[in-house]
Amino acid sequence: MAAVIRALASVDATAYRALRLEMLALHPDAFTSDADEEAQRPLAWTEQRLATAPDKPHDLWLGAFDGEALVGCVGLSGRYRAKERHNATVVGMMVHPRARGQGLGERLLEALLARARALPTLTQIDLTVTQGNDNAQQLYERAGFTVFGVHPAAIQVGGRYYAKVLMVLPLREVGA
Numbered sequence: 001m002a003a004v005i006r007a008l009a010s011v012d013a014t015a016y017r018a019l020r021l022e023m024l025a026l027h028p029d030a031f032t033s034d035a036d037e038e039a040q041r042p043l044a045w046t047e048q049r050l051a052t053a054p055d056k057p058h059d060l061w062l063g064a065f066d067g068e069a070l071v072g073c074v075g076l077s078g079r080y081r082a083k084e085r086h087n088a089t090v091v092g093m094m095v096h097p098r099a100r101g102q103g104l105g106e107r108l109l110e111a112l113l114a115r116a117r118a119l120p121t122l123t124q125i126d127l128t129v130t131q132g133n134d135n136a137q138q139l140y141e142r143a144g145f146t147v148f149g150v151h152p153a154a155i156q157v158g159g160r161y162y163a164k165v166l167m168v169l170p171l172r173e174v175g176a
């Protein structure tokens, strides 16, 4: 698929919200966010989420577009307390079922990591993936992420608990 990957902005809020609500409902155990809870939020919340903010330089969203249609996205969410500013988390990785298995997830992740490496104060990236979501975990392992722990019963969906695998990718030497 000749999809184009570009940064998302507030103008993409309607498309991003629609993709996200569909994916949260389709894969409730893959995400910590809940489809019903998120559907209650107004479009303005999504617009705010996609807006760039000077005080949050590590927050960004990328989208994959097949023509005009948003078919995938991934985000980076920074942490801004002084002692942990060098960390950011990959969030909201999703590719619509009709666009999967063609390398879009990998392209989105690589594009996000390229932008993360260009941020001088960022030294490592972390993420969580539901235990058993092997497609996603393998995607992250191919990009260089390694497992550093497991959070038992991290989320509860429909009365069942799921563990989250914790992964990290150093972007540069930190000498720790």
Ligand SMILES: CC(C)(COP(=O)(O)OP(=O)(O)OC[C@H]1O[C@@H](n2cnc3c(N)ncnc32)[C@H](O)[C@@H]1OP(=O)(O)O)[C@@H](O)C(=O)NCCC(=O)NCCS
Pocket: 023, 027, 030, 031, 092, 093, 094, 095, 096, 099, 100, 101, 102, 103, 104, 105, 106, 107, 128, 129, 130, 133, 135, 136, 138, 139
């Ligand atoms: C996880 C997810 C984002 C992967 O997206 P994707 O676009 O299918 O990812 P890729 O195409 O890059 O890789 C997926 C597979 O396709 C294969 N692939 C990549 N390019 C390919 C191509 N051109 N032709 C055929 N297969 C290809 C990859 O080798 C990979 O195989 P694997 O599953 O055996 O490891 C997607 O499945 C998804 O949205 N899942 C539901 C939500 C979710 O779990 N999100 C992660 C939350 S942590």
